[in-house]
Structures are given as C-alpha cells and as structure tokens.
Amino acid sequence: LRLRQGEGRSRAGGPERYAQRLLQLRELQEQRERAAAACRERVAARRRVGEERQARGQAEWAAFQARKKAVALSSLGRRLGGREAAAQAVGRIQARERDKERQVCEARVENIKLKHEIQHLETILKAQGELVEGQHFMDFEHMKKENQKHSKKIDDLNDEILKLKKKVSNAVHILSQFREKLHFVEAENQGRKAELMDIERVLSRKRDILTKSKQARDRLRRENLKLQQKRGLLGNEILLRDFEEKVDTVELLSRRLETLKCHHASLILTCRGIQKKIKEANSSFLA
Known part of the structure; x- marks a missing residue:
C-alpha cells in the first residue's frame, strides 16, 4: 500500500x-x-x-x-x-x-x-x-508501459512455442513411424530382389530352352515341307478326293460336249435341208 x-x-x-x-x-x-x-x-x-x-x-x-x-x-x-x-x-x-x-x-x-x-x-x-x-x-x-507490452508479447511467444513444441513432437513421432515403415519396406524389397534374381535365372534358362525348341520346330517344318513336295498327292486324302472329283467332272463335261457337238451337227444338217427347200419353193414360185 x-x-x-x-x-x-x-x-x-x-x-x-x-x-x-x-x-x-x-x-x-x-x-x-x-x-x-x-x-x-x-x-x-x-x-x-x-x-x-x-x-x-x-x-x-x-x-x-x-x-x-x-x-x-x-x-x-x-x-x-x-x-x-x-x-x-x-x-x-x-x-x-x-x-x-x-x-x-x-x-x-x-x-x-x-x-x-x-x-x-x-x-x-x-x-x-x-x-x-x-x-x-x-x-x-x-x-x-513498454514492460507490459513486452510481457504480453512474451506470453504470446510462450504460447506459440508450446504449440510449436507439440507440432515438433508430433512430427518426430510421425517421422519415427515412417522410418520404421521404411526399414520394413527396405527389408521386404531386398527379399523381393532375391526372388526376382531367382526368377530371372529360371527365365533365362527357359528362354534358352524355348530358343532351342523353336530352332528344332523350324527344322522339322522345313523337313516336312520337303517331304510333302516329294510325295505329291500321296497321303493327302482331301487332295486325292478333289482330284478324282475333278477328273469325273472333266469326263462328264467331255461326254456332254460330244453330245452337244452331235446335236449341233444334226441341227446344221436340218437347217441346210430347210434352206434348200426354201430355195426350191422360191424358184418354183417365181417360175
């Protein structure tokens, strides 16, 4: 007081x-x-x-x-x-x-x-x-007055510092979790890399086998083609049947052609007789 x-x-x-x-x-x-x-x-x-x-x-x-x-x-x-x-x-x-x-x-x-x-x-x-x-x-x-202003500013700064400390602690916690996840993912990635190396080795072996199989297939195809060229129509029922059908068709068409030729010759003879009769009729009509 x-x-x-x-x-x-x-x-x-x-x-x-x-x-x-x-x-x-x-x-x-x-x-x-x-x-x-x-x-x-x-x-x-x-x-x-x-x-x-x-x-x-x-x-x-x-x-x-x-x-x-x-x-x-x-x-x-x-x-x-x-x-x-x-x-x-x-x-x-x-x-x-x-x-x-x-x-x-x-x-x-x-x-x-x-x-x-x-x-x-x-x-x-x-x-x-x-x-x-x-x-x-x-x-x-x-x-x-300046001291009061500074004390208010200090209180505000203390509040902001507390907020920043909380944010930093949260960020550190999140960062530690991310680090643990990163270590786990790296370990899993190493295991996957080992599996991938094994798969690549197996795949390379299978590729070699596939290449050899393709080469053998191409060789067999060439040999088969040569054999087919040598044997002709033997052993190919479809081609033989088609060939027989074509031969039968040719014989049938040739017979029809002969028939048509005979018919054509008879028609020519008939036309000549008719023309002769027409000429005789015209000559008698004119006389």
Missing part, C-alpha cells in the same frame, strides 16, 4: 515537475543565447587584438630572422670559405626553423581547440545532469 501511495504521489506531482523543468530549460536557453552573444563579441574583439599582435609578431620575427641571417652569414662565411656556401647553409637552417615553428603553431591551435571542446562538453554534461532528474519519472512510466 505504501508503494502504491508513493506511486500515486509521484504521478500527481509529475506534471508540475515537468512544467518546472520546462521553465528552467527555457531560462537556460535564454541565458545560453545571451552568453553566446557576449561570447561572440568577446571573440570578435580578441580576434582583432590577435590579428594586430600577429602582425607585430610577424614583423618582429622577420626582423629577427634578417638580423640572425646577417650574423650567421658573417660568422659562417669565414668557416665555409665563401658567402654563397654560408647563404645555402643558413637557408637550410632557417627552412628547418620555419617548419618547426609551423608545427608548434599548429600544435598550439589544436591544443586551444581541444580546451574549448572540453569546456563545451563539460557545460553540456552539467545541463544534461540537471535535465536527467526531470526525465526519470517520464522514463519510468514509459518503461512500465
């Missing part, structure tokens, strides 16, 4: 604290804008002063380099045996000095930039530390 009362109080005071933090944020933004304007003015003034100092420094540095070059030429000219050799040596030395001076200037500028960046980051961290206190309550409420 105390925890719930504390949560209720914190919820009731949350909007007021949020409004206060917003006012503080606006004031800080205004202060930052004023400070930025003043800073820009100071930067412009310091930039002008720096440019003036840089111009004076460059002039003094050029005068110093010229003076140093003159002294070096006078001192090295005696040692190196000539003004040209001394001028070359002094030029190399001054070139190295210019490079070192340039590197030192770049390092100083980089150091100044890093210092300003550190100060800027410290200011940002301080401002964020003040804002974090006001955002804790809002973050807590948001996290509670």
Whole structure:
C-alpha cells in the first residue's frame, strides 16, 4: 500500500515537475543565447587584438630572422670559405626553423581547440545532469508501459512455442513411424530382389530352352515341307478326293460336249435341208 501511495504521489506531482523543468530549460536557453552573444563579441574583439599582435609578431620575427641571417652569414662565411656556401647553409637552417615553428603553431591551435571542446562538453554534461532528474519519472512510466507490452508479447511467444513444441513432437513421432515403415519396406524389397534374381535365372534358362525348341520346330517344318513336295498327292486324302472329283467332272463335261457337238451337227444338217427347200419353193414360185 505504501508503494502504491508513493506511486500515486509521484504521478500527481509529475506534471508540475515537468512544467518546472520546462521553465528552467527555457531560462537556460535564454541565458545560453545571451552568453553566446557576449561570447561572440568577446571573440570578435580578441580576434582583432590577435590579428594586430600577429602582425607585430610577424614583423618582429622577420626582423629577427634578417638580423640572425646577417650574423650567421658573417660568422659562417669565414668557416665555409665563401658567402654563397654560408647563404645555402643558413637557408637550410632557417627552412628547418620555419617548419618547426609551423608545427608548434599548429600544435598550439589544436591544443586551444581541444580546451574549448572540453569546456563545451563539460557545460553540456552539467545541463544534461540537471535535465536527467526531470526525465526519470517520464522514463519510468514509459518503461512500465513498454514492460507490459513486452510481457504480453512474451506470453504470446510462450504460447506459440508450446504449440510449436507439440507440432515438433508430433512430427518426430510421425517421422519415427515412417522410418520404421521404411526399414520394413527396405527389408521386404531386398527379399523381393532375391526372388526376382531367382526368377530371372529360371527365365533365362527357359528362354534358352524355348530358343532351342523353336530352332528344332523350324527344322522339322522345313523337313516336312520337303517331304510333302516329294510325295505329291500321296497321303493327302482331301487332295486325292478333289482330284478324282475333278477328273469325273472333266469326263462328264467331255461326254456332254460330244453330245452337244452331235446335236449341233444334226441341227446344221436340218437347217441346210430347210434352206434348200426354201430355195426350191422360191424358184418354183417365181417360175
């Protein structure tokens, strides 16, 4: 109960604290804008002063380099045996000095930039530390809502996981049954293959016997055909009977032919007698 009362109080005071933090944020933004304007003015003034100092420094540095070059030429000219050799040596030395001076200037500028960046980051961290206190309550409420959503999602995912586990167990059971059936079918297939090999061997032997039988049958057919050609009509009652019938028919037809010839001859003689009588009758009628 105390925890719930504390949560209720914190919820009731949350909007007021949020409004206060917003006012503080606006004031800080205004202060930052004023400070930025003043800073820009100071930067412009310091930039002008720096440019003036840089111009004076460059002039003094050029005068110093010229003076140093003159002294070096006078001192090295005696040692190196000539003004040209001394001028070359002094030029190399001054070139190295210019490079070192340039590197030192770049390092100083980089150091100044890093210092300003550190100060800027410290200011940002301080401002964020003040804002974090006001955002804790809002973050807590948001996290509670997100936690509730995630808990619901977790429950749904747990239900789905249970369903998937059941499906997987069923699939594993079915797969084990299929494996057992597969082993049984493979064993049966091996037995059938052995039987098939035996049948193929028997079939090959029977094929050889059948081939030999066909060859013997063809040989006997050829021999039978030769014998039939040699014997002619002997031993074939049907052909003999047909031949006898044809012979009888030929004799009968020949006798009928002779009879018809005789009848035809008698008819010719009769026709001739009738024609003769007709001629005689015509001649007597005309006379």
